[in-house]
Amino acid sequence: MATSFGERSSVYAVGRPTYPRELFELLASVCKGHRRVWDVGTGNGQAAVGLADYFQEVIATDVSEQQLQRAERRPNISYRITSAGPLSEEEVALVVGEDRSLDLVTSAQAVHWLHLPSFYAHVRRLLRDPGGIVAVWCYTTPEVSADVDAVLAGVYDKSLPFWDAELEYVRQEYRTLPFPFTPVSQLPHRLNATKPSSLDDYLAFLHSWSTLHRARRAGVDLLPPDVIDALRSAWGPPSLIRTVTFPLHLRIGSL
Template identity: 30%
Template sequence: MAEIPSLPQRAFVVGAQRRTELASAFQTDAESYDKIRPSYPQESLDFTLQHQPSTAIDIGCGSGIFTEQLVSEGLEVRAVDPSAEMLSVLSQRLPQIQITCAPGEDTGLASDSADLVTYAQAWHWVDHPKASAEAARLLHDGGWLTLLWNQLDVSIPWVHRLARIMHAGDVHRPELEPPLGAQFQKPEHGIWHWSMPLEFQEIIELTKSRSYYRRSSEATRAKVEANLDWYWHEHLGHEQGEKVQVPYLTHAWRSRRRTRR
């Protein structure tokens, strides 16, 4: 894998207050988030379902992008998210799904009730020891916890600069193992490279789905958009309305729950 420049060596380490502030940006504008954020490649879904689970709890489910993929594979899925607005979008997409408005650290769901717990684009928003303990409580013995991220492939220089201008805060070094509690075995890793065709207005919408943009002042937002306009059209030379294949990668970690004593 090519070296990824200017990314922190210690991913996921965010103080509780800062984490709460950033996560609060996703309490609104759920529909715009849902329209622009991509789904996950089939290979990552196969990685998640390698032990053939039948029941799953998707925590930090947001608008239900990954939840829908789990349902399409025939799983019985419960969806958990702290944002009522995100869950309302999910309910429009998947009216049959049981939803719970709660944080990942305290879902309120029954113990020992699932084969699989998933966090898609959400593990960096939780207190890891507490969320690990909660996931372990929810899982059957031998059940699995899977964590996934879609992110811009910043090992490619022009994409790295694009991510910096967008202030894409959910870009982590894929090789850095996420913190898990002692309830779980050493995790296994998977990574898949792909691309998404985007025109400039979609780049703007993707930027608007980021926590940095959502929490910024109007002046800061205008500056970010102006910088993107310059970079996309003048520096990279793309035309208005031109679709460009933007490189992405998906990285995932899966870990089996240790047997209860």
């Protein structure tokens, strides 16, 4: 999986959304401390950059060196590569820090790829007690317009046989994700990430789907020329900038 995401780092950088300031304001508001945060599976740093405005130090880790190379640099963000698979206590101590040293742990569109029992054990050790917070979120199928969304719905339906098992948590909007923490109340009903996009930007997002690449390995092209043509027709002029809306689904908990 690390190799797969690394190979797609360029389309990730173009097509994937950044997260709304409202999300980071919410996370800062429920955290008692604002010293250190660990962003796990940071990719090209989409969440880390937002967190850096509210926390003194952001440790942002990923298994893909190519993704980290494309991340935006900030003085208070440390990008660090980790090994794939469950992390040992020794590696976590070296890369992240000592027990009870974190005010917040986040994972944006990534926790479903992690070995959850191991990850949650690290979270329980690393968060300050009391006051530490863990927040994970994902986004589901983007929304553009009725015509574009209708074409994408057809692609989505054909993609279902090729979904990785882990992506079922995303399809269920993280409602079924194991999350052994005390829920934080008064969460917003819905948050959205938005991205102004050209048609090429939107296609870059679609080409970053892991499901698309899994289907191709099985000999199935989910974006054949006729589908691309349908998307072009639904979008309008290629230079037209549309707002692509990604519904966010958020779980926040405390120890």
